[in-house]
Amino acid sequence: MQTLFILAGVAIGVGVIVFMSGLLSSLQANFIRRVLTSQPHIQIIAPDEVARPLRVAPSGVVVASIVQRPAQRLRSIDQWQMIRTQLLRRADITNVSPTVTASALAVRGDASRSITLTGIDPEVYFNIVKLPDYIILGQPRVTSEDIIIGAELAKDLGVSVGDKVNVTAASGALRALTISAIFDLGNKGANERSTFVALRTAQALSNLVGGVTSIDITIQDVYAADTIAASVQAEVGMQVDSWIKTNAQFFTAVNAQKISNTAIRGFVGLSVAFGIASVLVVSVIQRSKDIGILRAMGASQNQILRIFLLQGALLGFLGSLVGSLVGRQSLVFLHSFLRQADGSELFPLILEPSLFVAAVALASVTGVVAAAVPAIRAAKLDPVVAIRG
């Protein structure tokens, strides 16, 4: 009876851990996948303009000068073709895509919206940002007359695939572009502001013919982004950002989650351990007569010890087996229950078998550890006292 209760206790504890860990790792993996398919792993950005005072102070004279930060104009990355060749030679870098990013105004009839224009070479760029995966209408075609816009912007401007929009750049240049596709990046801001045009078109609109404002990069090992970014920075002498840095908030949040997750696991583990221990303590008392008899029959202290350690391991093992199953099923249930408005899944469920193996193994070990005190007590029982009861 107590055995049943403690098994249920272990199962619930392990179930909670499995459920929580599975959910967290699914959400996390999903977020990372989204980030990694919607932004470059590493980005080289053109340096800001810095104002230099014209007057040079004669030596020995201190001149206080107030240097105003200049209004930032778009600037191209110097010798970007050379940098690209250089980067492509590195084994850890898989794609290099020069882009132009500029602010502009999209106008359609009375409606106008400010947008961010990204000029891309689709051949390479789509290897970095899997834009075609996010397209909900139209074709990912980017000729010099095309523009790909977000769902939110399309709604605001009241346009659809095939319609034309007028794009006015900060430089004053104007172009009428045809909407070739509409995407949904799953983020309202991006769906409102991001637009994609041919590199050539963006260069022309922003008076940067032949220039680029950033170089987007993908790499082999996405988790090495920080180190690779640093080494690229050393190589090209420009500001280089990694996705880890631009999503620092996310990683801070993940770390906080991990810590609280570990704490919860620890406490659940402790309560499972105490539960098993208390059941076994009671069991040792209840069975002291049997223990005494076994000792009289020639069972050694070690054998008695092992019986109870094994019992602890079994409680942990069986309980966690049930718990893993329950945790898994509730995840699957939650996953099928939580749907987006259109009925598609909210996040992909990622259930690593290793999670269950680890949960069961840890619970079994916890069972053995928890059983140690009662088992030692049982082994040390004086058979005479035990038998007399």
Added chain:
Amino acid sequence: MAETVPVLRLEGVTKTYNADTAAAVEVLHGIDLILQRREFVALTGPSGSGKSTLLNIVGLLDRPTTGKLFIDNRETSAYGDAELTRLRGHSIGFVFQHHYLLSAFTALENVMMPMLADREFPNEAMRERAHALLSEMGLAKWENNLANNLSGGQQQRVAIARALAMNPPLILADEPTGNLDTKSADTVFDMMRKINADNGASFLIVTHNNDLARRCDRIIEVVDGRIVTPP
């Protein structure tokens, strides 16, 4: 030569409970005792005289406070717990008043228990031996019953079968018939006598039943922690 070595010998055994405390009481005072092979001996005496204490010491469940205990001519005072356990498993069979079977197991499994603890028997051999012993006790039909589902007399016979499992030279019984009606008590006693005759195991039986005591080879009487019958 080996035949003349007594199966059990006690020299000046005393037992003090709660030694080194204010509650210390000496309940056995210098017990000398020899039990030969094949002997079938009754241990009698008033309640509280120290019979169970003596039996526990002889059975290596408890240690004498002073004095020497020889089992098969082996002096045991220097033995550690593991050695005592081993000697106990091989040389001594116990039958208790309250039979003390493991209630969650079948009669057969209970009889297998000492062999399991010894770990030197293959599974099949254990089963066969347990079955043979239970048959001898007239319990073959009941061997797969849970111990709980047997009558008192049957349970006590299972306990005897269990005591015989390792074929020990010495069997200790603490009021084995104390909880049985006269008829069952007679059956159990006869079985012990038969085993004694068949395989030569020595018996030391604590009993309050004078009729049964008189049917033993010899009676040892303990009064106030001393043996009062001349050996």
